[in-house]
Amino acid sequence: MTDTDDIFVTGLRNAHAMENQALSIMKPQVSRIENYPEVAHRLQQHITETEGQIQRLEQILEGLGESRSMLKDAVLSVGGAMATIGHTVAPDEIIKNSIANFAFENYEIAAYKSLLALANQASNSSATSLLQQNLQEELSMAEWLDQNIETVTLKYAALRESGQSAKK
Numbered sequence: 001m002t003d004t005d006d007i008f009v010t011g012l013r014n015a016h017a018m019e020n021q022a023l024s025i026m027k028p029q030v031s032r033i034e035n036y037p038e039v040a041h042r043l044q045q046h047i048t049e050t051e052g053q054i055q056r057l058e059q060i061l062e063g064l065g066e067s068r069s070m071l072k073d074a075v076l077s078v079g080g081a082m083a084t085i086g087h088t089v090a091p092d093e094i095i096k097n098s099i100a101n102f103a104f105e106n107y108e109i110a111a112y113k114s115l116l117a118l119a120n121q122a123s124n125s126s127a128t129s130l131l132q133q134n135l136q137e138e139l140s141m142a143e144w145l146d147q148n149i150e151t152v153t154l155k156y157a158a159l160r161e162s163g164q165s166a167k168k
């Protein structure tokens with residue numbers, strides 16, 4: 001294996017861990033949301049997409065001769081990469097999570113751009129195609145979050161102003 005192959009495999013494993021972390025961030029958020037059904041709906045959609053992304057990454061790794069059992073070790077190793085995520089006790093958790101999710105999606109976008117540079121250089125067209133699909137889903141999610149930050153913030157303020165439950 002060349003150094004570049006090794007860099008690619010390491011990046012794929014890191015992305016696999018990143019996606020598992022994404023699930024561990026989004027699933028508790030969805031289960032807590034009460035007053036923001038449009039956010040819950042989009043998060044649930046992205047959870048389903050993320051499960052597909054994990055399968056694509058595993059497919060690429062298997063194509064490179066990497067066994068699936070090796071992947072378990074990488075889970076949760078992203079750790080402090082996005083240490084700011086997880087504000088479940090804050091009164092404005094819906095806003096903090098909206099901001100943190102936008103940051104996380106942009107982290108994912110950067111990770112896939114890095115992997116795509118290596119897949120392209122290696123002329124690995126199947127990996128390129130699979131990684132492009134993941135990247136497109138991250139770009140769509142980031143765009144949705146970008147457009148939703150204003151809406152969520154103003155809805156939170158309006159609910160608070162009217163004395164209604166706004167936190168989640």
Ligand code: MG
Nearest residue numbers: 022050053108
């Ligand atoms: Mg993802």
Ligand code: FE
Nearest residue numbers: 105108138141
């Ligand atoms: Fe994502």
